[in-house]
Amino acid sequence: MAQVTMSLSCSLSPSPSVSLSLFLFSIPLYISGFPIESTAGCLGIQTIVLPAAETDKDVAAFGKHLISDTSWISHLHYLRRSLCLCSRERMATFATAEACDSNTALLASGELRALEPIFKIYGQRRAFSGPIATLKVFEDNVLVRQLLETRGEGRVLVIDGGGSTRCALVGGNLAQSAQNMGWAGIVVNGCIRDVDEINACDIGVRALGSNPLKSNKKAVGDKHIPINIAGTFIRDGEWLYADSDGILISKMELSI
Ligand SMILES: O=C([O-])CC(=O)C(=O)O
Ligand SMILES: [Mg+2]
Known part of the structure; x- marks a missing residue:
């Protein structure tokens, strides 16, 4: 059973709703027996609209039921995909396709961009997200190590390696360091x-491919500068x- 910590707030405006804070993940949910019309999911918060509720009392009664009868947990129907119960899976329900469909204006303005599909998937986390730290290097990974040995705080390291496939910029040790230091992922x-080794690490990794050759160790490169990879301009601090x-790049954090 999922470990769920729930906090609750009820409100009648603008529409009758109950907000549930679900510990570490969010899922669209329906609870049987209640006239729930729609659900909205975002990381950590679920707002459930109760169309039949007309008074504060109705909403409060529903809220009370949720608190007193935790069997509601077993009534969850996972609509988009089965819930990953691993507490580290921060993006259990985030879907890039859905983000594109519901943010057409951001796509049109260029505030939301999709990288060209040139990357292979590695690492334990197939889905990951976070604020971006950029790095530009060429066949030299000293700066990669420097960054991955600092605290990641949920960030994603995006390395513009110039598209070179002649040597490796990240290996098992660096991936392990990234995991230990709290990086969400690395895009190379x-x-x-x-x-x-990388596939055993609890981070997400994308790269053009693998090459057993090591890179230079001259410490040449630039951190936190704008980069251009896979047809997409990326700034440090974007998401x-x-x-x-x-892979999507967004100027701001998306609320999905
Ligand atoms: O040392 C390197 O160049 C990359 C590597 O193999 C590792 O991180 O394990
Ligand atoms: Mg190695």
């Missing part, structure tokens, strides 16, 4: 090595969303 416009369908 270049190659990785130690693929089996990255990756899942099995692809």
Whole structure:
């Protein structure tokens, strides 16, 4: 059973709703026996609109039921995909396709962009997201190590390696460091090595491919500068969303 911590707030305006804070994940949900019309999911918060509720009392009664009868948990129907119960899976329900469909204006304005599909998927987390730290290097990974040995705080390291496939910019040790230091993922416009070790790490990794050759160790490159990879301009501090369908870059954090 999912470990769920729930906090509740009820409100009648603008529409009768109950907000549930679900610990570490969010899922669209229906609860049987209640006239729930729609659900809205975003990380950590679920707002359930109760069309039949007309008074504060109705909403409060529903809220009370949720608190007193936790069997509602077993009534969850997972609509988009089965819920990953792993507490580290921060993007259990985020879907890049859905983000595109519901943010057409942002796509049109260029505030939301999709990377060209040139990356292979590695690492335990197929889906990951976070604020971006950019890095530009060429066949040299000293700066990659420097960054991955600092605290990641949920960020995604995006490395513009110039598209070179002649050596690896990330290997098993660096991926392990990224995991230990709290990075959500690494996107490499270049190659990785130690693929089996990387695939055992609890981070998301995207790269053009693998190459067993190591890179130079001259410490040449630039951190936190604008980069251009996979047909997309990326600035430090923008947000990255990756899942099995692809990779999105957003100027702002998306609320899905
Ligand atoms: O040392 C390197 O160049 C990359 C590597 O193999 C690792 O991180 O394990
Ligand atoms: Mg290695």
